[in-house]
Amino acid sequence: MKPANAIQERVLEFLKQYPPFNLIAQDELRQLAGQVRVQYLEPEQVLFKQGDTPHEVFYVVRQGSVRLEQGPEDERRLVDVCDEGDVFGARALIAKKDYSSRATAAEEALVYGIPTALFEPILYHNPEVALYFAAGFAAGSPVQQGSMQETNKARRGLSTYTPQQPLHLEDVLTLDTDRNKVTCTGQTSIRLAAQIMSDKDSSFILVVDEQERPVGILTDTDLRRRVVAGHLSIDDAVTEVMSAPVVTIHPNPHMAEALLLMMRHRIKHLCVTADGSGESPVEGVLTEHHLLLAQGNNPAVLVQEIRETQSIGNLPAIRNQAEELLQKYLEQEVSIAFIANIITEINDALVVRALRHAESVLGEPPLRYCWLSIGSEGREEQLLRTDQDNALVFEDAHAAQEKEAQAYFLELAAQVNQVLESCGFERCPANMMASNPLWCQPLHTWVHYFYKWIHQPTEEALLNASIFFDYRPVYGDFSLAEKLTNYVYEHIQQERIFLPYLAKHALQSPPPLSFFRSFIVERGGEHKDQFDIKLRAMAPLVDAARVLTLDNRVAGENNTFKRFARLAALEPQNAGLYQEAAMAYEIMMRHRALSGLRNHNSGRYINPEQLNKLERQTLRNTFKPISDVQELLQVRFQLNYLG
Structure with missing residues (x-):
């Protein structure tokens, strides 16, 4: 009994280091560890083939690595490489369908077989474990591997970080209209308007028309700068001193939206109207003070x-x-x-x-x-x-x-x-x-x-253009x-060969399949054995979004995920792909920023050893949209025929 218990404890200690097993209660996990099957694989030994009936277990790599490949015998392509802690063969657990890939030991390997019959109750009663599989984190699972919505949801849901003081940026800002709706007409004198502001203890007064639509706003600052300074008489109409037009917003906005509008327009007051436009009645005013109270x-x-x-x-x-x-x-x-x-x-x-x-x-x-x-x-x-x-x-x-x-x-x-x-x-x-x-x-x-x-698209020209x-x-x-900008777009339409060359330039960085393997990390120099997330993962999406927006004649939108959002609206047939690409890029931006802050650098080069299994799996999922978008470029611009 003791050797069996010792094995059970070793299996337990290993599993609890990795998702989704680290999300399972200790007692449940110990019981599961006691039923795990340990299997040794020699190099190139096949564990299961594409089309095989699923085993009664799914697998976790304990030691070594396992290749997953798809396609006919003579044309097999690499889908993934699973290393220590990776889950694979999960079709046996979720879909009850034949295996969609072939699993072969890339080297001497030790794998754990987790009985599906014991794991199924855990899967269906533990939402976090279910989310792990729904996000496609298990290699070879039946869900779409590039499902960025599930991936992002899982990344947030499975994170170990717990906010101590939430920022409430998604909170809705509500108005007390009795206190925040102070109005007058355009014929009101500055003297009377100032008196109303004083009586209401308000830093502003809205100037409205007969339908109570906003015409302008008078603030304490306006009074100081234009009236007290002696530029106007206090008996002049408020229209002489008010600020116009008024920046409006819809009722009950999120704090983030209100904050951005104030920053962008350099103002401290937002006029809330019935429909958010200047053509509907006013409901009140949001002030910078509201935001300061809500967010420290x-x-x-x-x-x-x-x-x-x-x-x-x-x-x-x-x-x-x-x-x-x-x-x-x-x-x-x-x-x-x-x-x-x-x-x-x-x-x-x-x-x-x-x-x-x-x-x-x-x-x-x-x-x-x-x-x-x-x-x-x-x-x-x-x-x-x-x-x-x-x-x-x-x-x-x-x-x-x-x-x-x-x-x-x-x-x-x-x-x-x-x-x-x-x-x-x-x-x-x-x-x-x-x-x-x-x-x-x-x-x-x-x-x-x-x-x-544009007209002489050499390699240097394309680099400068990008x-x-x-x-x-x-x-x-x-x-x-x-x-x-007008000149550029006019000439792009004239020189039709430019965009295909720019598209070809965008394909120079092939999408990485599995960035933690040696063949795609830097092979020498200062960043040896590190992954270049900017060049290998982010740049391909940046370049693709640029080419596609130019092709759609979209001017004035530079941001990559906003470009993809515009493309999704313009090309409904490709909307799903563009939305996946946008979400993948956002995940990469977040990861690069966190890496840079952690290491006090640009975040461009990532040391795979610093990543936990969940971070690796999240980033690996973001690579699928890269290859899909690049394939779209290849077909649209017929790059196989471009010299």
Whole structure:
């Protein structure tokens, strides 16, 4: 009996390290461990074949590795490689169908057979265990391996992190209309409006028309700046001093939505109307105070500090606070879309503050210009403080004037790049920055660049296009960026060969099958044996989304998961694939950010040894949409026929 008990305890100690067994009560797991079958496999020994009747057990790799392959004998393709702790052969447990793949020992291996009859009651009474299998984490299970919705649900549900102080960003903000609906008509005098505000102890008064639709808003700030300063008489009508138009929002919005609107429009009041538009009656006003009460660490405060700080030397400390906020958001499962918007607003505020500081030092710009963010910041995806990617376009003028203006803008860009570097954003190793004369040019030069890249799609041209096509105007005269965009889209339609070449360029990074195996990690150099999540997993989706949105003539949308969302609406027949791709990309963004924060780096290179089994399985599931999207590119642009 003792040897049997010793084996049972060894099996128990092993199983409880890995999902889904770590989700099972200790007593139940011990009973299960006592019935496990231990099986030794020699190299290349076949455990089961594709089409075989399922065994009475499903398997867990105890030692060594097992290949799963599909297809005819002479054309078998690798589906997965299962290593220590991986579950496979789960069709016997869930579907009661013949095996869909062949399992072969890739080396000497020891596997545990878990009796399905004993495990079934656990599966059906433990939602977390069921979720594990529903997400496709068991290799060869009958569910769709790329089901990102189930994968993401499982990633959150099976996480060991428990929030101590939830951020409530998904909470609904409700209004007390008795206190937050203070109105007057446009004919009301400033004197009377101020009296009403005082009587109601309100920081605002809404100006409405006869149907109670919002016309404008008068705030304490308006009164101080325009009336008390002596610019207007207190007997003038409120229409002379009010701010218009009013930014509106629908009733009972989520906190995240309200917060983003306030940050984006640099306001402290949102007008709530019956349908969220300015064409329906007002119901009240949401103020920044509501948000501050609901959420202690408000990113709007950080943005305001960046905009209003008197010393440029204060910016690094403020940006450090944003990093702490990012960590908190990631840990508490705030949506990536919201996090990306918040961090983009903070980064943009830094750039604008740095530009205004540089202008104050150098004097008024000699020509109109527009600062462009490119790369991940251009796509609103730069969660971590990775390297800078930016450019500058200024208006056309005479040659001598352009030369003089470029000298000014290069110095301006150098100062901005220096400020951003002090805030933790390293200089771009490839010098893709506005302080590089190549990327600080008048509009006609940028037009020439894009003309050459589109009409002569060399490898270098395609690389530049993949970087600069994601530009986003941040500060200055946005019409310059708009003119460039119009030109680019016009010429893409003229030169039909460009998109197929760009699609071919997007296929340069083949999707990894199983990133923890040696053949896809870096083989040498500083990052030997590490997985490059940016190049091997994220870049293929970024590149594919760019090509497909250009093909659909979608302008003004750079963000990768927003691009996929637009594509899903435009191509209903591919909506499922695009939604899977968007969700896979969000999971990768979250994982890279957490890895970077944990290791105090860019998060680009991941050490597989630092990942637990659940993290490996989650990331592995995100690879399926990559191959599916790349296959779509291959077919749509007929790349097999492209030289």
